[in-house]
Amino acid sequence: MSGGSDSVALLHLAHEWAVAHGRLLAVLHVDHGLNPDSRVWQDRVREMARRLGAGFQSARWDGPWPDTGLPAAARVARHARLADMARAAGARVILTGHTADDVAEGRWMQAEGSTLGTVRDWSPSPAWPEGRGLMLLRPLLAERRADLRDWLEARGIDWIEDPANTDIRYGRSRARLALAEGAGAGVPQQDRSAPADGITADEWGVIRAARDTGPRALAFGLVVAGGGPRPPRGDRLARLAERIVAGENFTAGLAGARLIAEAGGLTLVREAGDYRRRGEPVLDLTPGVEAVWDGRFALTAEEPGWRAVPLAGRASRLGREDRAVVAGLPTAVRPGLPVLIRDDETGPVLAQSRARVEALAACRLALGLGQVEHEADLKCRREWRTDGRAPIL
Known part of the structure; x- marks a missing residue:
């Protein structure tokens, strides 16, 4: 929880749900150390949790901070620390306050060339291996940020305004400005891709898939077989997909995995040659x-x-x-x-x-x-x- 309006609204709504269902609620906070007031923000979030009787844990990211790609690095660090705290608390689901505005901003950024992934309402933690077995639930994806702020104001609940949200050095801030000026409209639809069938893994970590497995499932299968956190580059994946569709039988390495394409299907295993390189x-x-x-x-x-x-x-x-x-x-x-x-x-x-x-x-x-x-x-x-x-x- 950052203490911004979206996460504060989520906290109060989740608290009402937890009370009604007899569930425990823990507030997890990551201090990125990027703002001189970050310690003050941490104290404010701790006090919000205390008032609601929720548990509280905080972790700090002390860098190193890259010269470029700071938001992405901060996101990776945040998810890793959230996963560590959630596992320590015995939780399996982390709630986040992403809204319809976040989805629209992400799509605007993708159109501008960003490799940012698609936000879904129910997805695994992107941290690996820290986030193993943890899911992210985003219950506010259909809600507008402005509506949540109206809801908070009507109840006399305040929140923290992070100045980074208006700093146009960052893509997210430029997206917010562009959308506020009318560059996009309407509530974005959530990603409702059907679950992938026909791709399985055995107790030895061998992954098998049909030759008509879709690109998204194939990319993730390669990531899993390779044991890493990041999907392969789109151009390299596209070339592999073309060879598979063309009916070729071949062996290729990608994302730390070896793909073996045969007439009966695809086999994905760890690429031993990657050990020699890395x-x-x-x-x-x-x-x-x-x-x-x-x-x-x-x-x-x-x-x-x-x-x-x-x-x-x-x-x-x-x-x-x-x-x-x-x-x-x-x-x-x-x-x-x-x-x-x-x-x-x-x-x-x-x-x-x-x-x-x-x-x-x-x-x-x-x-x-x-x-x-x-x-x-x-x-x-x-x-x-x-x-x-x-x-x-």
């Missing part, structure tokens, strides 16, 4: 503490001293039982599997033999492609048993 993901594990490795698997070690690395280049050192498991998997998926080694070079062993392993791909796909429509359906954990061979749903 370096191996190495993760030290603390017993009993869940940590995400390579953006694709959540690992919780049972013993001290283990660290997670990719299988790539280590398969010949596996024990006989682990080699038998790996031999039964598609060749392309093997290099990207997590294995554990010790500082004394004990190992490698397949991660699931020494840790609880949750494959994140299936859940992330379901959330990102609109296949989870209600809070009650967010329990989509999929993990390997400690015997290492079968998933738990």
Whole structure:
């Protein structure tokens, strides 16, 4: 919650709903440190929460602040901190105060060349891996900012005015000015794209899709297979899509993933060559503490001293039982599997033999492609048993 009119209206409306339904409400605030009054704003938001009897958490972003793209960097930092606080509070849904004006402003910015994504009323947290399993709900997307301010004024409720909202150095501020001058009209329609069918992930993180999978679902499938947070560039994705539509069988790398196009469909796995270009993901594990490795698997070690690395280049050192498991998997998926080694070079062993392993791909796909429509359906954990061979749903 920023303390602006939209978030203050959301706070009061959410409080009324929470009281009526016997639900707990926590106010999450991110101090970007970009305004000298930011500490004062934090105190005001804390007081708003206190008056309503809601919990309050705040986190600060201390940079580094880029010379260009500051709003985008601040947005990434904000979502990461909101996700961390929500998980700490045991929440699965974060409410945000986006309005119809935000949707219109975003579309104006897109028309001006911005790569800003489309705002939807129900979507996964964009922070990865911090936001895993968290959804964003935007219940005010059909409301106008002016109407919300009228509602607040009628109740004697004030809000914070951020001067950055009128600073024309920022695209959002230029969009507001242009729309106020009549550059756009009407309440924008929400994105109601149908959930993508025919794209699935198994317990090893292998994603399979039909050849007629749409560009949006294909792009997100590549992101999930690669374990990263950002979709591939549109021009590169368009070239891949053209080859798929043309019926070509081929292999290509994009967004940290390998796409294998065959007559029977598409297979998406982690691109092992990406490890050579960017370096191996190495993760030290603390017993009993869940940590995400390579953006694709959540690992919780049972013993001290283990660290997670990719299988790539280590398969010949596996024990006989682990080699038998790996031999039964598609060749392309093997290099990207997590294995554990010790500082004394004990190992490698397949991660699931020494840790609880949750494959994140299936859940992330379901959330990102609109296949989870209600809070009650967010329990989509999929993990390997400690015997290492079968998933738990």
